[in-house]
Every structure is written in structure tokens, then in C-alpha cells.
Amino acid sequence: xxxxxxxxxxxxxxxxxxxxxxxxxxxxxxxxxxxxxxxxxxxxxxxxxxxxxxxxxxxxxxxxxxxxxxxxxxxxxxxxxxxxxxxxxxxxxxxxxxxxxxxxxxxxxxxxxxxxxxxxxxxxxxxxxxxxxxxxxxxxxxxxxxxxxxxxxxxxxxxxxxxxxxxxxxxxxxxxxxxxxxxxxxxxxxxxxxxxxxxxxxxxxxxxxxxxxxxxxxxxxxxxxxxxxxxxxxxxxxxxxxxxxxxxxxxxxxxxxxxxxxxxxxx
Amino acid sequence: xxxxxxxxxxxxxxxxxxxxxxxxxxxxxxxxxxxxxxxxxxxxxxxxxxxxxxxxxxxxxxxxxxxxxxxxxxxxxxxxxxxxxxxxxxxxxxxxxxxxxxxxxxxxxxxxxxxxxxxxxxxxxxxxxxxxxxxxxxxxxxxxxxxxxxxxxxxxxxxxxxxxxxxxxxxxxxxxxxxx
Numbered sequence: 466x467x468x469x470x471x472x473x474x475x476x477x478x479x480x481x482x483x484x485x486x487x488x489x490x491x492x493x494x495x496x497x498x499x500x501x502x503x504x505x506x507x508x509x510x511x512x513x514x515x516x517x518x519x520x521x522x523x524x525x526x527x528x529x530x531x532x533x534x535x536x537x538x539x540x541x542x543x544x545x546x547x548x549x550x551x552x553x554x555x556x557x558x559x560x561x562x563x564x565x566x567x568x569x570x571x572x573x574x575x576x577x578x579x580x581x582x583x584x585x586x587x588x589x590x591x592x593x594x595x596x597x598x599x600x601x602x603x604x605x606x607x608x609x610x611x612x613x614x615x616x617x618x619x620x621x622x623x624x625x626x627x628x629x630x631x632x633x634x635x636x637x638x639x640x641x642x643x644x645x646x647x648x649x650x651x652x653x654x655x656x657x658x659x660x661x662x663x664x665x666x667x668x669x670x671x672x673x674x675x676x677x678x679x680x681x682x683x684x685x686x687x688x689x690x691x692x693x694x695x696x697x698x699x700x701x702x703x704x705x706x707x708x709x710x711x712x713x714x715x716x717x718x719x720x721x722x723x724x725x726x727x728x729x730x731x732x
Numbered sequence: 733x734x735x736x737x738x739x740x741x742x743x744x745x746x747x748x749x750x751x752x753x754x755x756x757x758x759x760x761x762x763x764x765x766x767x768x769x770x771x772x773x774x775x776x777x778x779x780x781x782x783x784x785x786x787x788x789x790x791x792x793x794x795x796x797x798x799x800x801x802x803x804x805x806x807x808x809x810x811x812x813x814x815x816x817x818x819x820x821x822x823x824x825x826x827x828x829x830x831x832x833x834x835x836x837x838x839x840x841x842x843x844x845x846x847x848x849x850x851x852x853x854x855x856x857x858x859x860x861x862x863x864x865x866x867x868x869x870x871x872x873x874x875x876x877x878x879x880x881x882x883x884x885x886x887x888x889x890x891x892x893x894x895x896x897x898x899x900x901x902x903x904x905x906x907x908x909x910x911x912x
Binding site for chain 2: 469470472473474476477480481482483484485487488489491492493495496498499500503506507510511582583584585586587588589591593619620629634635636655656657
């Protein structure tokens with residue numbers, strides 16, 4: 466091995482040792498710094514992806530177009546008939562939608578954010594949002610939608626932040642079950658294969674006997690997530706050797722998120 | 733040197749692109765990894781010091797985007813990706829003479845295997861931290877899937893990178909002369 470190669474190897478080893486010595490604080494700063502540098506690429510990449518998606522969904526084959534055309538003609542006749550009646554309803558719906566705007570009716574102070582990127586790694590479930598320190602975002606703040614809990618902030622830079630989704634195994638949420646005194650910890654599963662991941666509600670009593678459809682909310686224990694946020698609904702319940710475990714369907718479709726809100730406090 | 737900086741740019745672009753490529757539902761939600769293929773090409777094409785620099789750069793980027801700090805604890809140490817890339821790129825660099833002779837197939841296959849090894853190493857590290865080692869069919873596919881994809885795209889990417897190398901008048905090192 467030449468002298469140049471040995472020197473290169475020593476420098477590589479020294480830099481590697483420096484990175485391996487990073488503690489949590491240094492790692493957090495390092496991540497924030499890199500995200501800060503990548504922020505312009507991530508936000509512009511998000512816009513580009515939207516444009517590409519809209520173009521690709523617009524391209525259809527001739528067969529598809531013919532089929533769609535005949536279906537649309539039938540639909541058009543039906544719609545003409547119902548359209549007249551709906552005109553009056555439209556005004557009322559708009560008014561109600563405005564009145565029910567989640568941000569307005571929420572008991573929390575919320576900051577709206579858009580998802581700019583999804584995690585590319587296999588073992589962690591995170592998304593990147595276009596809000597950061599500059600908008601008053603802090604680590605461990607809860608992220609929600611009108612439907613329920615999304616996750617919590619784990620990394621922040623000036624313009625963007627990383628959200629650990631509730632479907633990640635590391636995102637543990639203290640939870641209580643509607644209509645019972647049962648409390649437990651919700652976490653994601655290590656591996657999900659379907660588009661809609663499921664959540665596990667652990668440490669229930671064996672006698673819990675949860676029924677499918679029962680809603681599960683954050684209990685507020687632990688202080689990270691405020692109480693009263695809908696996490697999901699019970700899908701199945703099983704008794705294990707020491708405790709009971711329920712599988713939950715998340716209230717939020719975590720695989721198709723576009724806009725979220727960050728909870729900055731209570732009103 | 734121009735080619736080396738071009739590779740650095742491509743690694744950055746590929747790393748960002750990976751964030752926008754969705755997981756493949758038909759392959760057990762396996763992810764698409766392009767960066768390792770570029771790094772492993774660089775390992776064959778570049779001299780040893782530059783190969784280490786490229787591995788370091790790609791490792792730093794991967795660590796920054798994957799390492800999670802949750803509840804004040806780091807799940808995978810920063811630097812683990814640098815070490816992984818360094819070792820695997822080093823092995824690939826050892827096969828440089830074969831590449832210089834124009835034999836790419838071994839490197840294409842190895843690019844896939846090494847990509848899966850990176851995903852497997854990450855899984856073993858998080859399993860060590862989280863406990864309960866599990867290997868289901870889904871997990872094997874999520875480890876093997878990215879490798880298969882990398883293996884499939886490697887010939888195209890290698891050809892493109894070879895072309896870029898020629899465009900930038902990059903000399904592929906002394907091994908070429910020794911074996912041709």
C-alpha cells in the first residue's frame with residue numbers, strides 16, 4: 466500500500482472516529498445542519514414531484530379514454546338532473562365548511578404545514594414538513610390533522626422539520642380507550658407491508674375485552690402528546706401471556722398525507 | 733478530478749431523489765436506493781483516496797437523513813453508514829482490475845448484494861437497540877428488494893457513469909493499462 470493510501474486511510478479513520486463519538490446533542494445539530502443545507506432542494510423537489518404526478522395521471526391510453534368518455538356521458542345526464550337541486554345546497558356547504566375549519570374549531574393552537582418529502586429509508590417512518598425553528602416549531606411538538614394524531618417532531622432546522630410518524634415503532638404514545646378505564650402505550654410496527662400501516666396498543670389488562678371500532682385517544686401521560694387527540698380505532702384484541710394487546714387502524718391515512726398541523730399549545 | 737466532483741453531485745442528487753421515490757407496494761414496500769450503486773461505481777473507477785472520500789461523503793449524507801434521535805437517544809450511531817460504505821466500497825475497489833478488463837457483471841451483482849447488506853446492517857443495528865429480533869418474509873423482502881432493484885439498475889447507471897467519465901476525459905487508473 467502506497468504512502469498516499471495509508472495517509473488517506475488514516476484521515477478516513479480519524480473522521481469516522483469523530484462522527485462515531487457524536488452524542489445525541491451533536492447528532493441532532495448535525496442532522497439539523499444537513500437538513501438546513503438540503504431545505505431548498507427538498508422544497509423545490511416537492512413542487513417538481515407534484516407537477517410530474519399531475520402530468521403522469523393526466524396521460525391515459527385510447528381505450529381508457531373511450532371507456533371514460535362513455536361513462537362520463539351517462540354520468541353527465543345524471544349530474545344535470547341533480548345539479549339544479551344542489552345549487553342551493555352548495556352555498557350552505559361552503560358556509561358550513563368554513564365554520565368547521567379545523568384550525569378554527571380546534572382547542573389547540575396550530576401551525577399549518579405541507580409535507581415536502583417522505584423518508585426513503587426502510588426502517589424509519591418519517592416525513593419532512595416545510596416549517597421549522599423560524600415558525601416556532603420545537604422538538605417533540607405533536608403533529609395532527611383534522612382526523613387525528615400524525616406523530617411528533619424529532620428534528621428541526623430553520624425552514625424544515627422531520628416528523629416521526631405514529632406508525633414508527635419508536636413513536637410511543639400514552640393512550641386511553643373510549644368507554645373504558647383501559648390505558649396503554651400505542652406504537653407502530655417494525656415492518657409494514659401494506660399501504661395502511663397498523664398500530665399496536667400494548668400493556669392493556671387481560672380483561673380489557675376491547676371491541677372493534679372502539680376509539681383510542683391520547684391520554685396526555687408523559688407530556689409529549691396533549692390529551693384528547695384521536696389515534697385510531699380498535700381492529701382486533703388479543704390476550705397475551707401477561708397482558709392484552711389491541712391492533713388499531715390509524716385515524717389518519719399516514720401513507721397519503723399532504724397537509725398537517727403542528728400543535729404549539731392549547732388555546 | 734472533474735469526474736470525482738461530478739460523482740459527488742450525482743450522489744447528492746440521488747440522495748434527494750430517493751426522498752421522492754415511493755416504496756414499491758408490489759415488492760413488499762421495498763425502497764429504491766440509487767446512491768449505493770453510484771458509490772460502488774465510484775469505488776471501481778476512482779483511486780483509493782478518492783474512493784474513501786466518496787464513501788465518507790455518501791455515508792455522512794445517509795447518516796444525516798436516517799439517524800434518528802428519539803427521547804434523547806441515538807438509535808444508530810452517526811458514522812455507522814460511513815463505516816459501511818467505507819468497508820463495502822473498499823471490497824469493490826479490490827475488484828477494480830476486473831472492471832478495468834471490461835467485466836462489469838460481477839460488479840453489478842455485487843452492487844445489489846452490497847445494497848442489501850447496508851439495509852440488513854441497519855436492521856440489525858435497530859434490532860439490537862429495540863430488542864426482539866424478528867425475520868419475517870416481509871423483512872427479508874425489504875432487505876433483498878432494494879438489492880434486486882440496485883442490481884437491475886446497475887448496468888444502466890454504470891453505462892451512464894462510464895459515458896460521463898469519457899465525456900470528462902477521466903483516466904481510469906493504471907489497472908487499465910496493466911490488463912489490456
